[in-house]
Amino acid sequence: MTTANTAMFQASRLNQRNEKVQVLYRILFGIMTLMLITPVLLILGTLVVKGGGVISWEFLFTPPTDGMRTGGVLPALIGTIWLVMTALLLSVPIGIFAAIYLSEYAGDNWFTRTINLAIINLAGVPSIVHALFGLGAFVLFFGFGTSILAASLTLAVMTMPVVIVATRESLQAVPQAFREACWNMGATRWQTIRRVVLPNSVTGILTGVILEVSRTAGETAPIMFTGAVFFTPFLPQSVFDQTMALSLHLFVAATQVPGIAEDVPYGIALVLIGLVLTMNSASIAFRMWLRGKKKW
Amino acid sequence: MAISTTASRATIAAVGGADSFDRRNADWYVDKAVQVLVFVCGISAIIFVLGIFVFVTKEGIGFVFQHLDFKEFFLTPYWFPSDADDPEYGILALMAGTASVTGLAMLVAIPFSLGAAIYIAEFATGKTREALKVLVELLAAIPSVVWGFIGLVIMNPLIIKWFDVPVGLCVLNAGIILGLMAAPIMTSIAEDALKAVPDRYREAAEAMGATRWQVTYKVVLPAAKNGLLGGVLLGVGRGFGETMAVLMATGHAVNIPDSIFDSVRALTATIAAELGETVVGGEHYQVLFTIGILLFLVTFIVNLSADLIVRGIRKG
Numbered sequence: 001m002t003t004a005n006t007a008m009f010q011a012s013r014l015n016q017r018n019e020k021v022q023v024l025y026r027i028l029f030g031i032m033t034l035m036l037i038t039p040v041l042l043i044l045g046t047l048v049v050k051g052g053g054v055i056s057w058e059f060l061f062t063p064p065t066d067g068m069r070t071g072g073v074l075p076a077l078i079g080t081i082w083l084v085m086t087a088l089l090l091s092v093p094i095g096i097f098a099a100i101y102l103s104e105y106a107g108d109n110w111f112t113r114t115i116n117l118a119i120i121n122l123a124g125v126p127s128i129v130h131a132l133f134g135l136g137a138f139v140l141f142f143g144f145g146t147s148i149l150a151a152s153l154t155l156a157v158m159t160m161p162v163v164i165v166a167t168r169e170s171l172q173a174v175p176q177a178f179r180e181a182c183w184n185m186g187a188t189r190w191q192t193i194r195r196v197v198l199p200n201s202v203t204g205i206l207t208g209v210i211l212e213v214s215r216t217a218g219e220t221a222p223i224m225f226t227g228a229v230f231f232t233p234f235l236p237q238s239v240f241d242q243t244m245a246l247s248l249h250l251f252v253a254a255t256q257v258p259g260i261a262e263d264v265p266y267g268i269a270l271v272l273i274g275l276v277l278t279m280n281s282a283s284i285a286f287r288m289w290l291r292g293k294k295k296w
Numbered sequence: 297m298a299i300s301t302t303a304s305r306a307t308i309a310a311v312g313g314a315d316s317f318d319r320r321n322a323d324w325y326v327d328k329a330v331q332v333l334v335f336v337c338g339i340s341a342i343i344f345v346l347g348i349f350v351f352v353t354k355e356g357i358g359f360v361f362q363h364l365d366f367k368e369f370f371l372t373p374y375w376f377p378s379d380a381d382d383p384e385y386g387i388l389a390l391m392a393g394t395a396s397v398t399g400l401a402m403l404v405a406i407p408f409s410l411g412a413a414i415y416i417a418e419f420a421t422g423k424t425r426e427a428l429k430v431l432v433e434l435l436a437a438i439p440s441v442v443w444g445f446i447g448l449v450i451m452n453p454l455i456i457k458w459f460d461v462p463v464g465l466c467v468l469n470a471g472i473i474l475g476l477m478a479a480p481i482m483t484s485i486a487e488d489a490l491k492a493v494p495d496r497y498r499e500a501a502e503a504m505g506a507t508r509w510q511v512t513y514k515v516v517l518p519a520a521k522n523g524l525l526g527g528v529l530l531g532v533g534r535g536f537g538e539t540m541a542v543l544m545a546t547g548h549a550v551n552i553p554d555s556i557f558d559s560v561r562a563l564t565a566t567i568a569a570e571l572g573e574t575v576v577g578g579e580h581y582q583v584l585f586t587i588g589i590l591l592f593l594v595t596f597i598v599n600l601s602a603d604l605i606v607r608g609i610r611k612g
Contacts, residue, residue, distance in 0.1 A: 018507045018509075021509055022509035028411070029411045029412070029415035029419060030415055032412055033411065033412040033415045033416065035408060036411075036479050037412075037432070039476060043450055046450055047446070093337075094340050097333060097334050097337030098337045098338050101334045101335055105331065105335070113607075115338060115339065117599070118345045120530075120599050120602075120603060121600075122344055124533050125345075125537065125591075125592060125595050126536070126538070126539060126564055126591050126592075126595060127440075127537065128537070128539040128588070129352060129537070129595075130348070131567075131568070132352045132584075133352055136354060136355045136585070140355075141351065157344050160341070161341070164341070188323050188324065188326070188327035189327055190327040191323060191327070215437075217439075218440070218442070220439070220539075221568055224568060225571055247441045247540075250445055251441050251445075251544070254444070254448055272439060272442060273442055276438065276439055277437060280433070281434065284434075
């Protein structure tokens with residue numbers, strides 16, 4: 001009797017085999033995950049080891065010297081900040097309003113699906129095609145010339161999906177009951193959005209904006225022919241000037257400058273990665289903090 | 297009834313004036329104005345995509361109408377655009393370059409990113425899962441020019457040393473770089489697709505005594521099939537359109553590759569490398585835009601089919 005009972009609760013051979021298979025697959029996929037992540041971490045480690053020595057305040061805050069073979073990255077850093085800020089000024093308002101339309105106004109129909117498809121395409125069209133568009137539209141057709149304005153407009157069009165998607169998600173996370181309560185008080189649609197929906201999602205929108213900063217700062221191809229130049233000794237004074245940019249500066253330093261000091265391109269790469277990853281980490285940390293704080 | 301309505305209207309009019317019943321106050325007009333503004337911004341994505349097509353076509357269509365010989369353009373590997381007497385525009389070698397690099401990249405990226413996505417979504421729990429997700433997201437953020445730099449200064453010497461070849465800038469190099477680059481993106485899309493499968497499917501299967509792997513293999517994967525396929529397609533689109541990394545890691549030689557150690561040149565990289573030297577409106581300039589049209593159309597079709605496939609699950 002007792003033996004029969006224990007036998008009943010013992011794993012059958014089939015169960016044992018299933019269990020074994022499951023452990024095997026778990027290990028296999030675990031290894032695959034590691035193999036995906038480890039090489040990249042090793043590579044980043046190598047960059048830090050090789051370029052870490054050159055990073056200093058002086059590297060960040062002096063211009064390149066000796067035909068870009070030595071010296072710092074100041075004009076490229078300033079140029080990237082100009083490009084990112086101008087692009088944000090253009091894409092954030094449009095992106096947020098576009099997200100408001102999709103989340104608060106649009107119905108579930110073919111028209112909305114077309115907009116969604118367009119957003120996917122905007123994010124998916126090759127960056128070099130965005131560059132061609134920027135050249136054809138902003139530089140030549142609208143006559144901005146190769147300038148920060150033209151480059152930033154190109155970047156804005158390209159990275160807008162980041163803001164739209166993040167904003168739409170955070171708007172949709174606001175419970176419908178909040179809106180209904182507000183409508184019942186006689187508020188118009190816009191009053192509801194401005195006083196109830198936006199305040200409850202503003203931090204989520206900010207997450208998207210930070211993410212967009214990181215995306216915009218790293219792009220190279222779209223600015224190559226629209227506003228960024230290989231070298232200029234001048235810092236930009238207005239949006240109609242040309243400028244250097246960190247991402248293009250890395251490309252130039254790595255491929256076009258013979259006899260460059262070996263650690264300079266590593267240093268540029270590190271500054272760029274540092275900028276992008278800091279922004280991204282900030283965005284992720286912000287999101288996690290939000291999730292912990294959420295009241296509903 | 298009609299009389300009483302009129303009567304109450306009259307009362308209201310007498311008490312508060314006719315306007316108080318009219319909702320068209322300042323707030324109403326603001327609301328309408330904002331609605332228009334929001335709608336215009338809402339359709340901006342469509343306008344921009346159309347704008348991209350129109351402007352790239354506008355610059356490149358001249359070549360299509362005047363000089364384009366379909367057979368020469370698509371079927372010959374001779375790309376000598378700056379030859380003064382007899383420039384030749386055959387993009388076969390460039391297409392072969394793009395295809396070989398993207399193909400190798402997908403060979404690397406698809407199995408690993410699907411494996412990683414399954415691990416993160418189905419096996420990992422708690423802190424491990426959160427940490428892996430953050431890590432994958434950060435890896436996806438590394439700019440493409442940095443990847444190109446990595447191909448140039450880290451992969452290049454490694455390939456020369458390991459495989460004893462004269463040049464390390466080749467299909468293998470660019471394929472690995474592009475694969476590492478596309479994998480995090482594909483992992484997050486695939487993980488989203490797996491997460492979209494309702495938990496009650498998993499619970500039902502586990503209640504029947506299935507192990508985690510059986511749940512994954514028999515229930516979750518079939519249910520997430522379309523989402524995964526869509527993710528893979530989006531990854532292919534990304535790899536296909538990648539510019540800077542491919543420009544720096546392929547060796548940039550017009551060549552139909554025989555082996556993975558051959559240098560090649562991609563369609564995207566060709567535009568990036570040559571556009572700066574061309575004369576606006578010239579034949580060479582126009583042919584680069586024509587390649588741009590081609591790239592636009594291919595990625596459009598890839599994205600469209602990814603979207604249709606993903607939509608397929610929602611209906612089914």
